[in-house]
Amino acid sequence: MVTAVADRTPVIVGIGLSDYPKAPHLDSIGHHAQAAQRALADAGVAKADVDGYVSTAMGGDDTTVGMAEYLGIDHRYIDSTMTGGSSFEFHVQHAAAALREGLCETILVTYGSDFLSRMGRTLGTGGFGRASRHIGGPPQFEAPYGNTLVGAYAMAARRHMHEYGTTPEHLAEIAVGVREYAGLNPNALYRDPITVDDVVNSRLVADPLHKLDCCVISDGGGAVVMTTAERARDLPQPPVYVLGAAGGQSHWNISQMPDFTSTAAARCGPEAFAQAGITPDDVDTIQFYDSFTITVLLLLEGLGFCKQGEGGPFVAEGHLRRGGKLPLNTDGGGLSSCHSGMRGIFLLIEAARQLRHQGGASQVPDCNIAVACGSGGWLSCIGTVVLGREHP
Amino acid sequence: MTMDVRHVDEWTKPVPAPEPVSSEFWSAAAEGRLLIQRCPSCGSRQFYPRALCTACGGVPEWEEASGRGTIHTFTVIRQQGAKTFRDEVPYVVAMIELEEGPRMMGNVTGCPVDSVSIGMAVRAYAVEAEPGVAIPFWEPSP
Numbered sequence A: 001m002v003t004a005v006a007d008r009t010p011v012i013v014g015i016g017l018s019d020y021p022k023a024p025h026l027d028s029i030g031h032h033a034q035a036a037q038r039a040l041a042d043a044g045v046a047k048a049d050v051d052g053y054v055s056t057a058m059g060g061d062d063t064t065v066g067m068a069e070y071l072g073i074d075h076r077y078i079d080s081t082m083t084g085g086s087s088f089e090f091h092v093q094h095a096a097a098a099l100r101e102g103l104c105e106t107i108l109v110t111y112g113s114d115f116l117s118r119m120g121r122t123l124g125t126g127g128f129g130r131a132s133r134h135i136g137g138p139p140q141f142e143a144p145y146g147n148t149l150v151g152a153y154a155m156a157a158r159r160h161m162h163e164y165g166t167t168p169e170h171l172a173e174i175a176v177g178v179r180e181y182a183g184l185n186p187n188a189l190y191r192d193p194i195t196v197d198d199v200v201n202s203r204l205v206a207d208p209l210h211k212l213d214c215c216v217i218s219d220g221g222g223a224v225v226m227t228t229a230e231r232a233r234d235l236p237q238p239p240v241y242v243l244g245a246a247g248g249q250s251h252w253n254i255s256q257m258p259d260f261t262s263t264a265a266a267r268c269g270p271e272a273f274a275q276a277g278i279t280p281d282d283v284d285t286i287q288f289y290d291s292f293t294i295t296v297l298l299l300l301e302g303l304g305f306c307k308q309g310e311g312g313p314f315v316a317e318g319h320l321r322r323g324g325k326l327p328l329n330t331d332g333g334g335l336s337s338c339h340s341g342m343r344g345i346f347l348l349i350e351a352a353r354q355l356r357h358q359g360g361a362s363q364v365p366d367c368n369i370a371v372a373c374g375s376g377g378w379l380s381c382i383g384t385v386v387l388g389r390e391h392p
Numbered sequence B: 001m002t003m004d005v006r007h008v009d010e011w012t013k014p015v016p017a018p019e020p021v022s023s024e025f026w027s028a029a030a031e032g033r034l035l036i037q038r039c040p041s042c043g044s045r046q047f048y049p050r051a052l053c054t055a056c057g058g059v060p061e062w063e064e065a066s067g068r069g070t071i072h073t074f075t076v077i078r079q080q081g082a083k084t085f086r087d088e089v090p091y092v093v094a095m096i097e098l099e100e101g102p103r104m105m106g107n108v109t110g111c112p113v114d115s116v117s118i119g120m121a122v123r124a125y126a127v128e129a130e131p132g133v134a135i136p137f138w139e140p141s142p
Helices: A028-043 A064-071 A087-101 A115-119 A149-164 A168-182 A196-201 A265-276 A293-302 A311-316 A333-337 A344-355 B023-030
Strands: A010-017 A052-055 A077-079 A107-113 A204-206 A220-228 A240-249 A285-288 A369-376 A381-388 B004-007 B035-038 B061-064 B068-077 B091-098 B103-108 B121-130 B133-140
Touching: A010 A028, A010 A087, A010 A344, A028 A064, A028 A107, A028 A220, A052 A064, A052 A087, A064 A077, A064 A107, A077 A087, A087 A107, A087 A220, A087 A240, A087 A344, A087 A369, A087 A381, A107 A344, A149 A204, A149 A293, A149 A311, A149 B068, A149 B091, A168 A196, A168 A293, A168 A311, A168 A333, A204 B068, A220 A344, A240 A265, A240 A344, A265 A293, A265 A369, A265 A381, A285 A293, A285 A344, A293 A311, A293 A369, A344 A369, A344 A381, B023 B035, B023 B061, B023 B121, B023 B133, B068 B103
Parallel strands: A052 A077, A052 A107, A285 A369, B004 B121, B103 B133
Antiparallel strands: A010 A220, A010 A240, A107 A220, A240 A381, A369 A381, B035 B061, B068 B091, B068 B121, B091 B103, B121 B133
16 A cells, blocks of 8 residues: 655745834734734634744844743744844754654744834944943953944955955945835835945945945844645645755854855855755845845855855846846845844745745746845854745 | 053943953953963964864963954944944954964054054054953054
């Protein structure tokens, strides 16, 4: 007798965003809850059927165990991995393995942050992790010097310019292209078109990064529902298949970055692509963590979309623009639309929207394969997820 | 003595909280010595100080550095929300590559911010933040 083996290929079957970019009526927990409701409704899954729960937080009230209680989820799989903004790409790696292994059947991933309403626009320039005057642990070797989050990325940008001749105009091109997509997103924080000149003439925040090289600060949350391909057959949305997922870390604190011009993307990118059996040429759209323009450049090089050091000229050729061969951040990205602290989940949500061909005005034509690549910390922890429209 | 130790009327910036491993570094700085670690097993040098060698897992020993280095990369902080640093903008935050190999973060002072460049030679001095705790800073080599 032949027994049919259940198809446990991991898939994303539901996505949801909470109100953004300004939502003073929601606290962080409220963003988690609203995004969860919307993702479950999108997936056609009852909350009672969720048996896996995943989230992470930046030290607020929304701890993973606290949120599991708040949402009322009886989980048999839980993951609170915290790698900064890339956490959700690592979550997918873990969730995919858990689903294949049969640890659970349906996983809910949530994120929520009221950063703009609670903290104002302080994340990048002084509002990050300075609660006490006496600093312990490894940060004590950085804290006396007054570096900022922007300053950390600026040091990477400066070194890249020094070694490879990358210019402020190259970096600016990234911000200009993402802003064009933001113009198509009615919810985006900033929607008016900008030019390369606008970016390089905006004020320097931390040399060589200008104001328009930096992501926005917003409120916002997101949720993703994952299950098996078997179960997805009974659900309303086209399943988005997890074709590959890998992560890596090169350092945590910026002063420990071994090479200021390259990241762990150079390791985890090729690994995720190999799992998926694809090359960079097969990718139809990239949803990359655009905390700063330099972040995108380093991820492009790391994942092999161009050679190390050639990111500047590659970007200048316009590939990342609407109509280019590799459209970037079709929701308007963190640079123009929504960045509430840890953007990684929005990369997955927008990639899924594109692969479901529900992108509306910003739909990438014939979108079959999308890559979500998150960067957490200070270019520290990189997670790469390859998603596809067709069953592998 | 590797570093000139200087005093300020009032230190208002963050202060390191010396811990079992780090306390030796800060107190040595107050005496004008800049310490890094070297592993007697594998010879690897490292900074910041840790309880183990990141290369081989051995137990590192202290080594006095020359206090000379070059700027590996840097930024000029021009916008700063934290009160303790706001009045100092623009200022330079740099990664200093020590003559001995490891890098450390620091401020480069004593020169216009626009004169700082990658590869520039710098030397360390120390500023006392609390009795027995001094913070290394950097200025252009003469």
